[in-house]
Amino acid sequence: MNYSYFARKYYAAQFGQLACFFVYLAPAIVIVFVAILIRSHFPILFHALLFGWGWISWTFLEYIGHRFWMHAHRVNAVGKRDFANHQHHHTHPTQIRVTPSHRFLLSIGFALLIWLAVRLDGYFTLITGFFCGFTLYFFMHALLHKAWASKFVGRLQEYHIYHHCKYTNRCFGVTVTWWDQIFGTTPPAGARIPEKTRNFYFGKNHYAAKNEFL
Numbered sequence: 001m002n003y004s005y006f007a008r009k010y011y012a013a014q015f016g017q018l019a020c021f022f023v024y025l026a027p028a029i030v031i032v033f034v035a036i037l038i039r040s041h042f043p044i045l046f047h048a049l050l051f052g053w054g055w056i057s058w059t060f061l062e063y064i065g066h067r068f069w070m071h072a073h074r075v076n077a078v079g080k081r082d083f084a085n086h087q088h089h090h091t092h093p094t095q096i097r098v099t100p101s102h103r104f105l106l107s108i109g110f111a112l113l114i115w116l117a118v119r120l121d122g123y124f125t126l127i128t129g130f131f132c133g134f135t136l137y138f139f140m141h142a143l144l145h146k147a148w149a150s151k152f153v154g155r156l157q158e159y160h161i162y163h164h165c166k167y168t169n170r171c172f173g174v175t176v177t178w179w180d181q182i183f184g185t186t187p188p189a190g191a192r193i194p195e196k197t198r199n200f201y202f203g204k205n206h207y208a209a210k211n212e213f214l
Helices: 003-038 043-069 077-091 100-120 124-144 147-165 178-183 195-201
Strands: none
Touching: 003 043, 003 178, 043 124, 043 178, 100 124, 124 147, 147 195
């Protein structure tokens, strides 16, 4: 076993993750500073800014988690389990463990957080925005695996198919594509999705060659 290869790969991933966090932190500091300045004079803008940045923060964590955690075969037991679960979803794309009941409960939780944010009238709105992104993630993921949803989420769905079936080291965003664009993990130029791959992804033909990209 080439331990030096795995060591280089590990440290490269850690450095890449750290670089991504630095890109995120720069605007985050500015947003918090602006929010502090406008809180007393522009309360509606204050809450809109916090809610929006909370949602954006979730999209960043979604990207980081998918890229560096779900695709890293870590040595601890939890890491191995997460890796195995995610790999299972890649090979069985129609099997989604989050049910409509789960999504309903998330929606109820989101509504309660909105009520609480209004009552508290403070920085808690940031958490509400973050939970909004978390909730939307599970709704969006379900849509990305429905063929009819291509009319509404076409580009996102194509990214997700690329990630599932060919370019597992690209297209990590689920609810947005901009982090892939910022960090250079978009599909290669000229990539396209054959009909056999679409059939496999949507479960029309489970035996289709999922790696057969032309």
